[in-house]
Every structure is written in C-alpha cells, then in structure tokens.
Amino acid sequence: MRIGxxxxxETEWNRKAxxxxxxxxxxxxxxxxxxxxxxxxxxxxxxxxxxCSPLTRTTQTATELGRITGLGEPTPxxxxxxxxxxxxxGETVFLxxxxxxxADHPTVxxxxxxxxxxxxxxxxxxxxxxxxxxxxxxxxxxxxxxxDLLTVASPAINNLALTVLETDPAAxxxxxxxxANGYPVAAELTHxx
Numbered sequence: 001m002r003i004g005x006x007x008x009x010e011t012e013w014n015r016k017a018x019x020x021x022x023x024x025x026x027x028x029x030x031x032x033x034x035x036x037x038x039x040x041x042x043x044x045x046x047x048x049x050x051x052c053s054p055l056t057r058t059t060q061t062a063t064e065l066g067r068i069t070g071l072g073e074p075t076p077x078x079x080x081x082x083x084x085x086x087x088x089x090g091e092t093v094f095l096x097x098x099x100x101x102x103a104d105h106p107t108v109x110x111x112x113x114x115x116x117x118x119x120x121x122x123x124x125x126x127x128x129x130x131x132x133x134x135x136x137x138x139x140x141x142x143x144x145x146x147x148d149l150l151t152v153a154s155p156a157i158n159n160l161a162l163t164v165l166e167t168d169p170a171a172x173x174x175x176x177x178x179x180a181n182g183y184p185v186a187a188e189l190t191h192x193x
Contacts, residue, residue: 002132002178003125004047005163007139008061009034014159017093019103020057020138021085027060031159035061038160039068042134049133051077051125053141061160062136074136079121082138084109114144119173126167126174146180149173151189155181169193 009031013020027035042065052062052074062074086107095101118141125133139157146154146163149172157163164179172191179185 001126001129001167003122003165003167003175004132004134005142005145005165006038006061006065006134006136007142007157007159007161008053008055008057008136009064010159011057013090019085019088019091019093019101021082021089022055023089024056026056031057031061032064034160035064036068038162039065043069045069046132047071047134048131049125049129050074050136051080051121051133052136053081053138054078055081055138058136058138062134065134065136071134077121077124077135079117079124080135080137080141083114083140083144111144114141115148118145122165122173122175142181146177149175149177149190150180150185151191155183157181 009027011025011031012028013025015028050062050066050071052058054076066072066074085103086105088103088105088108093101142157142163143154158181161181162179163181165175166178167174168176170193172193176190177185
C-alpha cells in the first residue's frame with residue numbers, strides 16, 4: 001500500500017514566512033490555484049481515499065483535490081495536524097540576518113510527540129484502507145517524518161509537494177520512502193528495522 005502525503009497550498013502566512021503551527025490560517029488565491037493544478041495531475045491515479053488535517057488550509061486543499069479527482073470529501077485525520085509552534089506562531093521564520101529561527105522555544109510541541117501522533121495516523125490509514133490513500137497535511141509534519149525515516153536530512157517541503165510512503169515490514173516503522181517532496185528516493189536511503 002502507498003500513502004501519499006501532500007502539503008497544503010499557500011497561505012498569506014506562508015507568503016510572509018510566518019510560523020503557522022496550529023493557527024488556523026486559510027489558503028490564499030495562490031493556494032487554491034496550486035490545489036486545483038495539483039488535482040489535475042492526480043486525477044486518474046490509483047488513489048482510493050482522501051484524508052486531511054482538520055485545519056482550514058488543509059481542509060480547503062483536500063476539498064479541491066477531492067472535488068476534481070472524484071475522491072469526494074476528505075476524512076479529517078486529527079493526528080496529522082501541524083506541529084504546535086506555541087508562542088512562535090505568527091512570528092517570522094527568518095531572523096533579520098536571514099538565518100532560520102530555531103524552533104527550540106519551550107512552548108513548541110516536541111518532535112517526539114509530533115512523530116508519535118503521525119505514526120498513529122499512518123497506522124490508522126493502513127488499517128482502514130484497502131488500497132492507496134492521500135493525506136493532506138503540513139510541511140513540518142512531512143519533514144519530521146522524512147527525517148525519521150531517511151538516512152539523510154529531508155529537503156524543505158514545498159506547498160502541494162507529494163511525498164509517497166510504501167508499507168514495508170523491513171523498513172523503519174513499516175514505511176519505505178519512495179518519493180520525497182516530489183523526488184524519487186533510492187531504497188538504501190530508508191532506514192531498515
């Protein structure tokens with residue numbers, strides 16, 4: 001079975017490079033356009049189910065994907081909600097000198113907690129779906145998951161980028177990465193059990 005992870009479309013906070021986290025920011029016009037263009041590419045592919053984080057930006061993206069591909073309304077999957085950035089939400093991602101701000105604030109959700117709930121969601125999807133499924137989620141969720149599954153650091157995750165996992169009992173947590181941010185991944189780059 002394959003699980004496709006798609007980051008939501010662009011929001012104004014993405015455009016301004018602000019930490020979104022659990023803040024419920026909707027798509028902007030570019031985000032809607034990205035979702036529609038991506039749906040056309042996914043149409044006719046063998047995806048059989050559609051899930052999404054319950055935040056507005058992911059629900060809006062998934063609704064467009066479901067409408068155009070015929071997958072229908074997405075099923076909410078709370079465990080793939082974005083990482084909480086606590087007091088950093090609404091703050092700039094980049095410092096004045098251009099370097100990326102570290103998300104090491106005490107109010108930020110720990111990486112281990114994000115991974116635990118994300119793996120719980122993946123297990124739910126594999127148990128409840130007979131064939132390939134799509135999940136519309138968030139960049140940090142996908143990036144942290146890839147960092148845990150791969151032997152190399154994850155690339156930045158673009159809006160509407162597709163990452164594909166495949167169930168594999170010989171791989172770490174039972175998932176092999178086939179595509180990361182739209183790029184094919186060599187089998188030897190996925191951690192083994």
